[in-house]
Amino acid sequence: MMKSIILASVAVAANAAKSIIVEIPHLQPNGAVVGLNTTFHFSSSINSTINSTFAFNGDACDDLKPLTILLNGAPIIAAQYADVAKKMADQGYVVAIPEYSERSGIIDDPTCIVQNPPFPAASTANSVDDYLTATKPDFLTCTDTDKIILLGHSAGGAAAFFAADGSCDTFFSRFIPQCEGFTDMLDSNGVNKLKGVLVFEGTAGESDLPPGVFAGIVSSTYGDRGDGYVSAYNDINADKKVLLTYNDMNHYSVNNWNEGEDPPCGSQRSGDEANFVEDEANHEEGTSLIADAFINIANAFMYDDSQAVEFLETGAKENPRLSLIMTQGLIPTRSKGKGKGNR
Numbered sequence: 001m002m003k004s005i006i007l008a009s010v011a012v013a014a015n016a017a018k019s020i021i022v023e024i025p026h027l028q029p030n031g032a033v034v035g036l037n038t039t040f041h042f043s044s045s046i047n048s049t050i051n052s053t054f055a056f057n058g059d060a061c062d063d064l065k066p067l068t069i070l071l072n073g074a075p076i077i078a079a080q081y082a083d084v085a086k087k088m089a090d091q092g093y094v095v096a097i098p099e100y101s102e103r104s105g106i107i108d109d110p111t112c113i114v115q116n117p118p119f120p121a122a123s124t125a126n127s128v129d130d131y132l133t134a135t136k137p138d139f140l141t142c143t144d145t146d147k148i149i150l151l152g153h154s155a156g157g158a159a160a161f162f163a164a165d166g167s168c169d170t171f172f173s174r175f176i177p178q179c180e181g182f183t184d185m186l187d188s189n190g191v192n193k194l195k196g197v198l199v200f201e202g203t204a205g206e207s208d209l210p211p212g213v214f215a216g217i218v219s220s221t222y223g224d225r226g227d228g229y230v231s232a233y234n235d236i237n238a239d240k241k242v243l244l245t246y247n248d249m250n251h252y253s254v255n256n257w258n259e260g261e262d263p264p265c266g267s268q269r270s271g272d273e274a275n276f277v278e279d280e281a282n283h284e285e286g287t288s289l290i291a292d293a294f295i296n297i298a299n300a301f302m303y304d305d306s307q308a309v310e311f312l313e314t315g316a317k318e319n320p321r322l323s324l325i326m327t328q329g330l331i332p333t334r335s336k337g338k339g340k341g342n343r
Contacts, residue, residue, distance in 0.1 A: 017041055017086035020139070024098070026127040029181045036127050037099040039078045041085035042139040043092060066147035066195060066302065067140070068294075069128055070097045071120040071156030071178075073202070073255075073267065077101070077112065080255040080265045081153070083284075087291035093298075094143045095151070096132075098124040112265035120156040121180035122163035129185045129193070146187040149196045149298055153254050157202015161215075161236075164197045165207045195302060198294045200254040203232035214240035214329070216297035218290055220249030221323050222276055233326055240301045240329030242312060244293050246286065247321045250276040253286045289321065300330060309333050 019041045026036035068088065070081055078099040085095040100121055125148070132145055152160035159178030162168050168179035185193040196214040209215055215238045219229040233243040250273055255264040257280050263269045269276075278286075293316070299308035310333050316322050 017043055017089035018139075019082070019086070022131070024127050024131045026098075026100075026124060027181075036124055037078070037101065038128060038131075039082075039085075039097045039099070040137075040139065041082070041089040041095040041097070043089045064142060064144035064147075065092050065094070066149050066298065067132070067143050067145050068093055068095045068149045068151050068198075068298075069125045070095055070151040071122065071125070071153070071159045072097065072099070073154030073156050074119045075266045076153070076255060077265050083256050083287045084254055084291050084294075087288055088295060091291075091295050092142060093295065094140060096128050098128055100124055119177040120152075120159050122150075122159045122168055122178055122182035123180040125150060125163065126181075126183060126185060146191075146193055147195050147302070148185060148193045149198055150194065151294065152197065152199040152202045154200075154202045154251065157197075157199030157217075158204040160197045160199060160202070161204035161207045164194055164213055164215075165204070165209055167204065167207075196298060198297060200290055201229070201251050203229070203235070206235045207237065209236065209238040211239060214238060214297070214301040216241065216294065216301075217243045218254075218293045219243070219245045220251065220253055221245055221247050222250040222272070230324070230326070238328070241327070242297050242301075242330070243324065243326040244316060244322065245324040246289055246319075247323050248278065248282055249286050249321075250278075253283065254290050256287075257283045285321075289319070304331050306333050 019039055022038050022040065024036040024038050025033050027033055070085065072078065072081065078097040081097055085097060088095050129145075129148065132140060150160035150163060152158070155178060162173070162176055162178050163182050167173060167176065168182040169184075173179040187193055192210070194213060196216070197209070198216040200218045201220065203217065215236045217229055217233055229243060229245060233241065252258070252264045252267065252269070252273070258264055259280075296308040296311040299305035300312055309330060312325070312327055312330055313333060316325055
């Protein structure tokens with residue numbers, strides 16, 4: 001299958017987030033190859049229009065960030081995660097969002113077409129990893145592709161944990177739709193590239209993560225959930241883990257703003273969720289809180305970054321929308337100097 005690339009959007013500001021849509025070949029368990037419509041959000045200076053090839057220079061970078069791959073909730077399309085992804089890209093992270101659907105070719109269309117199959121598959125991360133390893137596009141200039149973080153929302157969060165804890169390696173994984181043949185992503189030395197899981201309201205029950213793989217959960221208190229993700233946090237066995245819960249969010253606060261009671265693209269609200277109404281300013285602030293939480297958890301756990309650790313120790317608690325924070329494995333800032341940790 002031909003890989004084709006187009007420029008999806010170009011921002012005027014030099015360091016503002018850009019996005020590119022790429023069709024990546026994806027091998028299904030039945031042997032069929034389908035096009036995986038994948039959006040990459042990144043921050044870079046573009047010096048020419050991109051048509052069928054990458055032709056731009058990346059910004060100079062002081063350090064390398066891990067690659068992040070976002071597995072969507074079911075069945076929400078990639079475009080609905082643009083706000084959070086762009087805010088992460090503004091802080092130097094490349095966010096890849098594979099959209100698993102029956103649509104073919106480059107899909108630069110905001111219309112809401114429900115995905116088929118509706119569940120995200122962790123194996124799409126394999127296809128993204130294979131593509132980037134083979135092509136090494138220029139927007140990865142400041143990205144360490146030997147280090148990968150899986151992001152997830154709802155069912156995509158479960159898929160991320162299934163991939164991380166080895167559930168997709170078992171005989172019974174054939175019955176887990178979120179796996180679909182996922183295999184460990186290994187670097188040239190045979191070391192697992194997966195370093196962490198970051199999710200917004202998505203869990204997989206009891207999950208034992210291997211040494212060196214961290215976990216972060218961000219959740220809301222809206223409706224009947226309350227602080228229900230405490231049990232999800234407790235069910236995770238990891239050296240490093242964190243839970244942040246925010247007020248005035250619901251299950252779809254990680255998605256783009258949808259006016260009134262309109263649902264995110266491709267999803268259906270019901271029960272309490274259908275009655276949740278917020279204004280655009282609240283939602284804009286919420287996506288910033290989620291993006292900042294993801295960034296700070298990654299920086300604190302992967303690099304012992306002092307500013308990120310301080311955010312988790314005290315900074316997050318200063319936000320009036322924070323309801324709860326729980327951490328394990330955090331190295332306190334008092335045990336090291338101020339400023340950025342070594343990366």
